[in-house]
Amino acid sequence: MSSRNRQQRQIRGPQSALTDFLASHNISANQIRLDADARRRAAEADGDGAAPPQDAQATTASAAEPANENEDDTVAALPARGQRAAARLGQERRQKEQDVIDKIKSGKKKTSKRKSKDDDSDDDYELAKALSNAARPPGQSDNCAVCGKRFTVTAYSRNAPDGGLLCTPCGRELAKDDAVPKKKPKRLGNVEGRRQVQSKILDGTYHTGAKSLMTLCIETLAKNIDLADDISGLPSLVVDKIARKLSKHRLLDPNTLNLFIQPTVDELAIYDGAKLSADEYIRVIQTCPELKKLKIFNGIHFKDEVMDYLLSRHIELEDFHLHGANLLSDSKWQEFFQKKGRSLQSLKVSWTDKHFTNAALVVLKDTCPSLVRLKVMHNQSVSGDGIKGIARMPSLRHVSLDLRQTVHSDIYVDLVNRLSENLETLSLTRVANVDNTLLDAIHNKCRRLKKLRITDSEIMTDEGFYRLFTGWTNKGLEFVDFQNCRQLESMQPRLNPDGVGLCSKGFVALMAHSSRSLKFLNVQGCRHITRQGFEEAFGPDKVYPELVKLEISFCEEVTDFIVGSIFRSCPKLHELNVFGCMKVKDVRVPRGKILVGVPNAMGMVIDGDDV
Amino acid sequence: MASRLSRDEDVGDLPPTNVARNASKTYQWGGQKHGKNPATTIPDSDDLSDSDLSEPPDELVSDSSVGSLQGYIGTDDDDDDDDDEYDPTLPPRRDARDADEDDDITGIDDDDNDNQNDDEDEALDLLTVRGATANRRAYRRPRHKKRSMNDRERLLSNHPELKTLWTDLASQPILKAGKAEQPKSIKRQLKGFQLEGLAWMKAMEQTEWKGGLLGDEMGLGKTIQAVSLIMSDFPAKKPTLVLVPPVALMQWMTEIESYTDGTLKTLVVHGTNAKSKNLTVKDIKKYHVIIMSYNSLESMYRKQEKGFKRKEGIFKEESVIHQTTFHRAILDEAHSIKTRTTMTAKACFALKVDYRWCLSGTPLQNRIGEFFSLVRFLNIRPFACYMCKDCPCSNIEWGMNSDNRCNHCNHGGMRHVSVFNQELLNPIQKFGNSGPGKAAFKNLRTMTDRIMLRRLKKDHTNAMELPVKEINVERQFFGEEENDFANSIMTNGQRRFDTYVATGVMLNNYANIFGLIMQMRQVANHPDLILKKNSEGGQNVLVCNICDEPAEDAIRSRCKHDFCRVCVKTYLQSSVEPECPQCHIPLAIDLEQPEMEQDEVSVKKTSIINRIKMENWTSSSKIELLVHELHKLRSNHASHKSIIFSQFTTMLQLIEWRLRRAGITTVMLDGSMTPAQRQASINHFMTNVDVECFLVSLKAGGVALNLTEASRVFIVDPWWNPAAEWQSADRCHRIGQSRPCTITRLCIEDSVESRMVLLQEKKTNMINSTINSDDAAMESLSPEDLQFLFRGS
Ligand SMILES: [Zn+2]
Ligand SMILES: [Zn+2]
Numbered sequence A: 001m002s003s004r005n006r007q008q009r010q011i012r013g014p015q016s017a018l019t020d021f022l023a024s025h026n027i028s029a030n031q032i033r034l035d036a037d038a039r040r041r042a043a044e045a046d047g048d049g050a051a052p053p054q055d056a057q058a059t060t061a062s063a064a065e066p067a068n069e070n071e072d073d074t075v076a077a078l079p080a081r082g083q084r085a086a087a088r089l090g091q092e093r094r095q096k097e098q099d100v101i102d103k104i105k106s107g108k109k110k111t112s113k114r115k116s117k118d119d120d121s122d123d124d125y126e127l128a129k130a131l132s133n134a135a136r137p138p139g140q141s142d143n144c145a146v147c148g149k150r151f152t153v154t155a156y157s158r159n160a161p162d163g164g165l166l167c168t169p170c171g172r173e174l175a176k177d178d179a180v181p182k183k184k185p186k187r188l189g190n191v192e193g194r195r196q197v198q199s200k201i202l203d204g205t206y207h208t209g210a211k212s213l214m215t216l217c218i219e220t221l222a223k224n225i226d227l228a229d230d231i232s233g234l235p236s237l238v239v240d241k242i243a244r245k246l247s248k249h250r251l252l253d254p255n256t257l258n259l260f261i262q263p264t265v266d267e268l269a270i271y272d273g274a275k276l277s278a279d280e281y282i283r284v285i286q287t288c289p290e291l292k293k294l295k296i297f298n299g300i301h302f303k304d305e306v307m308d309y310l311l312s313r314h315i316e317l318e319d320f321h322l323h324g325a326n327l328l329s330d331s332k333w334q335e336f337f338q339k340k341g342r343s344l345q346s347l348k349v350s351w352t353d354k355h356f357t358n359a360a361l362v363v364l365k366d367t368c369p370s371l372v373r374l375k376v377m378h379n380q381s382v383s384g385d386g387i388k389g390i391a392r393m394p395s396l397r398h399v400s401l402d403l404r405q406t407v408h409s410d411i412y413v414d415l416v417n418r419l420s421e422n423l424e425t426l427s428l429t430r431v432a433n434v435d436n437t438l439l440d441a442i443h444n445k446c447r448r449l450k451k452l453r454i455t456d457s458e459i460m461t462d463e464g465f466y467r468l469f470t471g472w473t474n475k476g477l478e479f480v481d482f483q484n485c486r487q488l489e490s491m492q493p494r495l496n497p498d499g500v501g502l503c504s505k506g507f508v509a510l511m512a513h514s515s516r517s518l519k520f521l522n523v524q525g526c527r528h529i530t531r532q533g534f535e536e537a538f539g540p541d542k543v544y545p546e547l548v549k550l551e552i553s554f555c556e557e558v559t560d561f562i563v564g565s566i567f568r569s570c571p572k573l574h575e576l577n578v579f580g581c582m583k584v585k586d587v588r589v590p591r592g593k594i595l596v597g598v599p600n601a602m603g604m605v606i607d608g609d610d611v
Numbered sequence B: 001m002a003s004r005l006s007r008d009e010d011v012g013d014l015p016p017t018n019v020a021r022n023a024s025k026t027y028q029w030g031g032q033k034h035g036k037n038p039a040t041t042i043p044d045s046d047d048l049s050d051s052d053l054s055e056p057p058d059e060l061v062s063d064s065s066v067g068s069l070q071g072y073i074g075t076d077d078d079d080d081d082d083d084d085e086y087d088p089t090l091p092p093r094r095d096a097r098d099a100d101e102d103d104d105i106t107g108i109d110d111d112d113n114d115n116q117n118d119d120e121d122e123a124l125d126l127l128t129v130r131g132a133t134a135n136r137r138a139y140r141r142p143r144h145k146k147r148s149m150n151d152r153e154r155l156l157s158n159h160p161e162l163k164t165l166w167t168d169l170a171s172q173p174i175l176k177a178g179k180a181e182q183p184k185s186i187k188r189q190l191k192g193f194q195l196e197g198l199a200w201m202k203a204m205e206q207t208e209w210k211g212g213l214l215g216d217e218m219g220l221g222k223t224i225q226a227v228s229l230i231m232s233d234f235p236a237k238k239p240t241l242v243l244v245p246p247v248a249l250m251q252w253m254t255e256i257e258s259y260t261d262g263t264l265k266t267l268v269v270h271g272t273n274a275k276s277k278n279l280t281v282k283d284i285k286k287y288h289v290i291i292m293s294y295n296s297l298e299s300m301y302r303k304q305e306k307g308f309k310r311k312e313g314i315f316k317e318e319s320v321i322h323q324t325t326f327h328r329a330i331l332d333e334a335h336s337i338k339t340r341t342t343m344t345a346k347a348c349f350a351l352k353v354d355y356r357w358c359l360s361g362t363p364l365q366n367r368i369g370e371f372f373s374l375v376r377f378l379n380i381r382p383f384a385c386y387m388c389k390d391c392p393c394s395n396i397e398w399g400m401n402s403d404n405r406c407n408h409c410n411h412g413g414m415r416h417v418s419v420f421n422q423e424l425l426n427p428i429q430k431f432g433n434s435g436p437g438k439a440a441f442k443n444l445r446t447m448t449d450r451i452m453l454r455r456l457k458k459d460h461t462n463a464m465e466l467p468v469k470e471i472n473v474e475r476q477f478f479g480e481e482e483n484d485f486a487n488s489i490m491t492n493g494q495r496r497f498d499t500y501v502a503t504g505v506m507l508n509n510y511a512n513i514f515g516l517i518m519q520m521r522q523v524a525n526h527p528d529l530i531l532k533k534n535s536e537g538g539q540n541v542l543v544c545n546i547c548d549e550p551a552e553d554a555i556r557s558r559c560k561h562d563f564c565r566v567c568v569k570t571y572l573q574s575s576v577e578p579e580c581p582q583c584h585i586p587l588a589i590d591l592e593q594p595e596m597e598q599d600e601v602s603v604k605k606t607s608i609i610n611r612i613k614m615e616n617w618t619s620s621s622k623i624e625l626l627v628h629e630l631h632k633l634r635s636n637h638a639s640h641k642s643i644i645f646s647q648f649t650t651m652l653q654l655i656e657w658r659l660r661r662a663g664i665t666t667v668m669l670d671g672s673m674t675p676a677q678r679q680a681s682i683n684h685f686m687t688n689v690d691v692e693c694f695l696v697s698l699k700a701g702g703v704a705l706n707l708t709e710a711s712r713v714f715i716v717d718p719w720w721n722p723a724a725e726w727q728s729a730d731r732c733h734r735i736g737q738s739r740p741c742t743i744t745r746l747c748i749e750d751s752v753e754s755r756m757v758l759l760q761e762k763k764t765n766m767i768n769s770t771i772n773s774d775d776a777a778m779e780s781l782s783p784e785d786l787q788f789l790f791r792g793s
């Protein structure tokens, strides 16, 4: 349980330096503060039910926090409390705190014993460690348990014998009393532990509790891969996990590759081909005649000679994913489609430099009748003409494009109009100049869409998004990504008179339309979604039963209260990203959930201490 | 009117042609065009019309416009490069400044956390230069055309070879040496063009020049070609001397080691290497290769020439390197001697060497005047010579006695001219790319064709097998509170700028204006860069390098890094060969030492992290933008490594700490590190898959880093000079890279940064000829540009 006191404004903290600085430049710090206060008051005034400020500074962080601290525990966003509030908290809290500390202490003892045997399983300790960070953050004010004076908790503050913390003088007294001055138990140099936890959270692989046996096995295997000589008997899911782990550790090389290329495999994923030469790829094709699915990342050495060899073999690929093969020429691609296109169902090509062109896509249209999924990413050659080719492939159900050439909205509209009947995935990344006509076309035509991504549009407007989601007969979307659809205006960044980008209206309409189905939502950088917009979308009556991952970084209106509301409205939510949401300061995170990117020194605050 | 090269590589294409090729690997999106500059332009004077500071050309223009024409060919902040002809009586060069310049080149920035001071100083420095030039111009007498005609005739009559100088040179065929065999002693397969380079180098050593300039663009493997050259006549009777910027010391060592499997006996001469103490000529001869930094050579030479002070007076000490005759000298990053009047350059000129080589990826990077220095080192006669107008005296050294008379012919110093300046520099400065200027460009090309081999990446992409490179701009906005603060800074800056304009004193206040712009740039990074410049108000507590918390019972290692006593104790126990978690050399620390005094003064000198209150600390939009990008890179099947560049050491410190708190393992290259620490840090990054980020300041990281394990580059704050950004990309986008590379520039849209980006676009052709020097690029901003920065219109 925490009552951090970090809600002081940035401007207040380093007051003297700043005030001096500003004064030396004839700027009144006070004016800035007054402006900020005025703005805050205005904000509070129009958010109903917000607590009146009891202390101007103390409430800034959570302008609209619920007034009642003992509110239902399901409201996870417990507000930061003011100093007075902190002081009011009594023994109960102390006891709780003490429990956590005890747990940590005992946990650590266990760990240090355990550590010698097994480095892998100190999850408990890490958990406790994470909790300890949350439990006793330095910087809060507290009253000394002995002398009652108020003091600032630092990393050095000592525990009182019967709960609570001691101020520095009392702490020193106590230290004298200790027969053996034990060194601070709180951190025994196990920082690696701390960084690891944070790192895993960043990875999205942070789990509470013990790792599954399979995870442990795979990790052990990946670490000792040089000892393994055959993994062919393992289920393909496990093999895939091992492959991923190996690549993550950059251990995939001509030797370890041998583990994966068995004559019987029909599915092969090379997640990091950086160390493989053309010969290795040829060997893969040679040894695995049954291949149906081939996935290669960083496959720079997948060159013409490899493709020639592939064309000479009786391999009929259904699923081909090639990433980073920029030495493979366009004519080889066309030859590939001509000779092997008939079986192809899924094609993903990315990072090809200029060697995957419009011409290739036009050939694709005539040679790959059963293609269902097409993904062309990080491509600097394909332009409108290529997309016109794609538009004439009625078999396509999933289309993802990330092109560096500028393509006019009309081309995309035509694509949607022609493919809409089957279209389930439409993903257009970095389309700065695409406008509302595309949204209208989607609204009018698409009925089966599940995944929609349109990013970085600088032209689409809130109205456009609102029209899309209002009365749209497409059933709810599962995956939505509108990141950075926003006004890019540097002179008057805070004004948005034309409602450019995804703003409140469109956002609320989106959430209403897809509330039951939405699993993944990214509205990062849609900075004109207002506080009211978020509060409405995540109001007390709203539930998003399927939502697992939510990305709202750089939506600057997001507050602690909104974060709390989100946790309440999204029971399945696993991860919430709030990078650059400067108004998120001190949120309690429910158990099992991860909040990533709180902009302070606490690291990724996570995994609620709230039971 | 002066003219300029738009990019260094354009020299390879003189006279101007279009070099846009489809093979260009650079592209980007969002309307930001910062990729390869497609057109080679040597702009005619119209292009320069917005540079109001420039002055009409006159007889003396060659040195008259230092300030306004910064960055154009031949003008120079080091203003006497082009002066010798007219004004050889200049006082000796400011040696104090030499050191600064060398720092700039070699990438050493002092152990100094306040970059702003640096930058201000530099701005002031530039200002001083401008003032000085103006004064000098004021009392120079005008030259009469007639007299110069006469002088020209006299010169030609005494030095008839000048009449046919260029036709003679042009009649020599350009060396075509074909392809060498793969040298057996080199363990790595050389690419085709590298074998061609090797053959060319071997052939050049057989010509009268006995060496030359390998000017391959960065990332084409100049080092391996040079090492192959050393092996081509191994074992030579005398050792080879390799001079490098300090950053590259250990890198050369490791590369030699790995290419030749330790065949070459190599010595690194550096203060921190015990073996290099009290060397004798005999000792040196025992080695095949001696590697040392320009700085070390400079200091040896200085001791020999100028001596050093002791209580009893000035002592001189012979430089053992200068006593030794070498088989071959190789100057890596040879533009380090671009200013030929510095001690560093002189120390190189004074070497006793049979074969001379310059390696430089940017041989003509700023000004043609700088090329002179390389020509001088290579002893390219008669171009590097000074010739007397009144007699056949011709010398490669400028030797004047105390009466300013020539040591050789006793004619006045004023009567001697530099062939290089006379034939190339002056006409180009005076006439740009027209008339005599055009002819001089052609002659320059004739010369470079014969002494330089330069290949560009884009012509060898297939041979190099480079992956794709993509350049992006990520834009975000200030948060509300940041915006309040930033606005106050910007409004204030605007107001002061307006005052300067209104009162007509803008030109006299460039230094102040740069200071204002600097603040606006810093505030876009994090307010602490301004607020925590000093220690006041902060907590002034040392931070432990293990737990990233305020150090408890702080103690310091020999490498000067601080730890909690408990942390470091545990850390030492947990590892067999513990290395310092900060600088990665073997950790040496006295566990029994008394606790560090945490007084304000000592803390002030350390990282900015020690000056902030962690518990109150709030990040900035810029930092969060970076952390977010790194977060997005996390994947369950790939590890991405990134290089993070910033101008500000303090910013890097903040970032490092924030990243560590967020669970991201980092390595930081810091200007104060010893070569061993640098190399240890580089190795740590390259060999440890968990280390995700390599933080490096623009100054410390501009050259010689080879970080092919990384495939992402983040440029935290925009630079004036897009060329420097391209160069940063070359840290990872080079031979050996096999993963697609992304260069991401972070920009706060509602700060001065977006205007800088716009201005860069507008001025790409104007600014990008200067590669290393950001300030020189800034110098070329016109009053309108400055106005745009402050007002956005
Ligand atoms: Zn003479
Ligand atoms: Zn003379």
Ligand SMILES: [Zn+2]
Residues within 6 Å of the ligand: A189, B544, B545, B546, B547, B548, B549, B551, B552, B563, B564, B567, B568
């Ligand atoms: Zn520590």
Ligand SMILES: [Zn+2]
Residues within 6 Å of the ligand: B557, B559, B560, B561, B580, B581, B582, B583, B584, B585
């Ligand atoms: Zn160290």
